[in-house]
Amino acid sequence: MAEQVDLLSAECWAAGAVGIEEREDGAGCMLLVYAQAARAQEVEQAARESLGARESSGEEGRVEPPEPVESGDWSERWKEGLAAVVVSPRLVVRPSFVEITPEPGRLELVIDPKQAFGTGGHASTLLALEWVDVLADELPASSRVLDIGTGTGVLALAALRLGAGEAVAFDIDPIAVCEAREWAELNELAERLRLFAGPLDALAAADFDLVVANLLRRELLPLAADVAGRLTARGSLVLSGLLAEEQGEIEAAFGGVGLRCAGARFAEDGGEQWVSLCMRRS
Ligand SMILES: C[S@@+](CC[C@H](N)C(=O)[O-])C[C@H]1O[C@@H](n2cnc3c(N)ncnc32)[C@H](O)[C@@H]1O
Incomplete structure (x- = not known):
């Protein structure tokens, strides 16, 4: 799974993501991907293609449609939960x-x-x-x-x-x-x-x-x-x-x-x- 997450992140960064937050629990891993509104579609598409390319290997995943976040919020939100x-x-x-x-x-x-x-x-x-x-x-x-x-x-x-x-x-x-x-x-x-x-x-x-x-x-x-x-x-x-x-x-x-x-x-x-x-x- 770690490799799938790395590839997915890399493809989102390449498509224009400006921040990625990784949240894990026992059931799997969720990536919160932040992008400027103008690039959101491109990033979403890259995520869908990345997950789709790996479906044949039996790895599962889904992409939720983009949601707006408060201006300025995205640049701080990924810091939440990070600690020394x-x-x-x-x-x-x-x-x-x-x-x-x-x-x-x-x-x-x-x-x-x-x-x-x-x-x-x-x-x-x-x-x-x-x-x-x-x-x-x-x-x-x-x-x-x-x-x-x-x-x-x-x-x-x-x-x-x-x-x-x-x-x-x-x-x-x-x-x-x-x-x-x-x-x-x-x-x-x-x-x-x-x-x-x-x-x-x-x-x-x-x-x-x-x-x-x-x-x-x-x-x-x-x-x-x-x-x-x-x-x-x-x-x-x-x-x-x-x-x-x-x-x-x-x-x-x-x-x-x-x-x-x-x-x-x-x-x-x-x-x-x-x-x-x-x-x-x-
Ligand atoms: C799990 S990360 C470890 C990063 C850091 N050393 C740590 O302990 O958190 C593995 C790193 O090894 C790199 N890597 C993978 N295969 C490698 C290889 N054959 N030679 C050198 N680096 C490699 C990856 O690009 C990645 O940055």
Whole structure:
């Protein structure tokens, strides 16, 4: 379903949407898509075509006719329900429009929801952030982090905020990389973050102390050997974006390239049970 939602959103943005709010419950996912009145028909049509194209795969969905909203309201309405994400007592991720009371010793990242995935609100991101928070204590100031499928950059930025030396982060989606750069600058971490748009094999560097990858199973499995080869002897690999029922297959695939599972974290989101694994060399 996540893939269908991503595609539907992308097609609405391309047709002229100016804001998209995602609301999930156990039964499914609802997208509230905002557009200027002049573009509403085009956006509605794009949504209908996107859903129609996927009907053959058995995925269901429907598009309600456009409704007018109060002038100026749409630009604020999508912010409702968005809150700061408390990763641990020392790390919070929040949108710029959500103010929180500063607490001594607490670190924060400011990331606004735009088109890239990764504000901390989804279980797969939060679980990975929790691992980064735990593993950061093992990272020396000279440590190097690799973030595969960086989205907003949230995982690399969290590692840097928690003391990692430098990070390389990339995504096959150039829009995500632009947004990650924006958040790196806003959070004053850009000097220690190298970003690029492209695939893993465009990167020559190896010997990362921490590698993080919040990717779907089908995106991750083809990369297993290459990902494992990027780790230092004592490095840690954090995998997320996986459903609990996929854990056995993922452990077997990474076991085949010399890694073992050192721990698993679980969380429920959108009616699914998600798992995030910490892998180390066998
Ligand atoms: C679930 S999002 C994770 C974003 C962020 N790292 C987080 O944890 O919230 C997955 C991201 O991986 C990217 N992606 C998918 N397959 C990829 C691949 N083979 N190499 C690099 N990036 C990939 C997608 O474009 C998307 O931005």
